Amino acid sequence: MIVVKNLEKHYKIAKRDPGLRGAIKSLFHRKFETKKAVKKINMHIKAGEMVGYIGANGAGKSTTIKMLTGILTPTSGEVKVNGIIPYENRQQNASHIGAVFGQRTQLFWDIPVRESYELLKHIYEIPQAQYEETLKEFVDVLHLEPLLGIPVRQLSLGQKMRCELAAAFLHRPKVVYLDEPTIGLDVAVKVRIRAFIKQMNARYGTTVLLTTHDMQDIEEICQRIIIIDDGSVIYDGSIQDIKSQFGDKRVIHFELEDAADSFVLPETISEVTEVLPRSDEDPHLVSLSFSNKNISGAEVIHTMMNHYSVADLTIADAKIETIVEEIYGRGMKKEVQHEEIH
Numbered sequence: 001m002i003v004v005k006n007l008e009k010h011y012k013i014a015k016r017d018p019g020l021r022g023a024i025k026s027l028f029h030r031k032f033e034t035k036k037a038v039k040k041i042n043m044h045i046k047a048g049e050m051v052g053y054i055g056a057n058g059a060g061k062s063t064t065i066k067m068l069t070g071i072l073t074p075t076s077g078e079v080k081v082n083g084i085i086p087y088e089n090r091q092q093n094a095s096h097i098g099a100v101f102g103q104r105t106q107l108f109w110d111i112p113v114r115e116s117y118e119l120l121k122h123i124y125e126i127p128q129a130q131y132e133e134t135l136k137e138f139v140d141v142l143h144l145e146p147l148l149g150i151p152v153r154q155l156s157l158g159q160k161m162r163c164e165l166a167a168a169f170l171h172r173p174k175v176v177y178l179d180e181p182t183i184g185l186d187v188a189v190k191v192r193i194r195a196f197i198k199q200m201n202a203r204y205g206t207t208v209l210l211t212t213h214d215m216q217d218i219e220e221i222c223q224r225i226i227i228i229d230d231g232s233v234i235y236d237g238s239i240q241d242i243k244s245q246f247g248d249k250r251v252i253h254f255e256l257e258d259a260a261d262s263f264v265l266p267e268t269i270s271e272v273t274e275v276l277p278r279s280d281e282d283p284h285l286v287s288l289s290f291s292n293k294n295i296s297g298a299e300v301i302h303t304m305m306n307h308y309s310v311a312d313l314t315i316a317d318a319k320i321e322t323i324v325e326e327i328y329g330r331g332m333k334k335e336v337q338h339e340e341i342h
């Protein structure tokens with residue numbers, strides 16, 4: 001359904017020397033630098049698959065999705081969605097895809113939700129009977145009845161997102177791109193949204209590409225994840241595989257009494273533990289990663305307490321969050337095996 005081969009996107013960014021001199025100089029001699037946002041990525045997503053597309057901020061997720069939807073033209077490589085090259089056939093591509101892009105809305109801001117749906121019915125030329133049947137189903141699952149008469153601008157974030165999802169699936173598209181569909185929502189709404197996506201997939205065989213920083217979304221919806229780091233795919237495989245590959249990894253976060261600027265790993269554990277990159281936000285935090293095949297968590301804690309004044313600690317178990325956090329943190333490109341791309 002989605003075939004991507006050696007896909008690249010380079011952005012040309014205007015560069016300027018600092019200060020007023022730089023600003024004036026840039027008027028006459030514009031200098032550019034190239035940002036390689038997506039580098040030779042490959043993916044093959046079959047009809048009906050639900051795939052999580054994840055990566056740290058700035059990894060290249062949105063750029064990829066914009067190329068898949070036809071908004072952006074690739075610098076090089078190939079993209080085909082349902083046999084169509086999206087950026088060459090934007091209109092044809094649009095008729096069989098749906099999308100939810102985080103904060104942006106495809107509903108009309110000032111008119112009641114029901115009227116937005118009516119407009120989408122005309123835009124996508126949805127037969128009346130199908131439209132009525134689909135809308136009824138969505139209203140039931142997403143509890144939309146009380147919202148249909150309200151203009152979008154008066155809806156809360158969670159209410160708006162439920163309405164957005166219904167709009168994205170209304171014309172029964174073959175592929176739906178969901179960019180952060182549960183961001184900022186309460187648990188009950190998240191649960192309802194995840195159930196809706198799964199129901200759409202089961203009932204209509206919709207292919208779903210989901211971008212999210214919420215690993216719970218991924219665990220509940222997707223069978224497969226693709227991880228992108230600095231524009232390159234560093235993992236493509238099942239969630240089960242990544243868990244068994246990295247399931248012995250543990251991370252312990254230590255909150256030290258003193259600032260951790262001059263933190264040095266105690267020598268007795270330095271061979272078997274690793275300090276994860278420190279965050280500027282918390283100068284007292286040190287996170288240690290290790291494999292429980294080499295050392296037990298109790299031993300790591302005991303050693304740390306002998307060397308430092310530990311105010312608090314949290315043990316992160318082998319949940320997908322921990323594994324992904326570590327993959328992002330260490331850029332484990334060499335250690336992660338790429339799945340064969342067909």
Ligand SMILES: Nc1ncnc2c1ncn2[C@@H]1O[C@H](COP(=O)(O)OP(=O)(O)OP(=O)(O)O)[C@@H](O)[C@H]1O
Pocket residue numbers: 011012013035036037055056057058059060061062063064
């Ligand atoms: N229009 C643009 N012009 C120049 N650089 C851009 C543009 N859009 C994105 N970039 C850069 O390309 C890289 C990838 O950005 P992209 O938005 O694809 O990342 P992302 O994985 O979606 O991140 P996030 O999780 O923060 O949304 C970043 O370094 C970003 O600064």
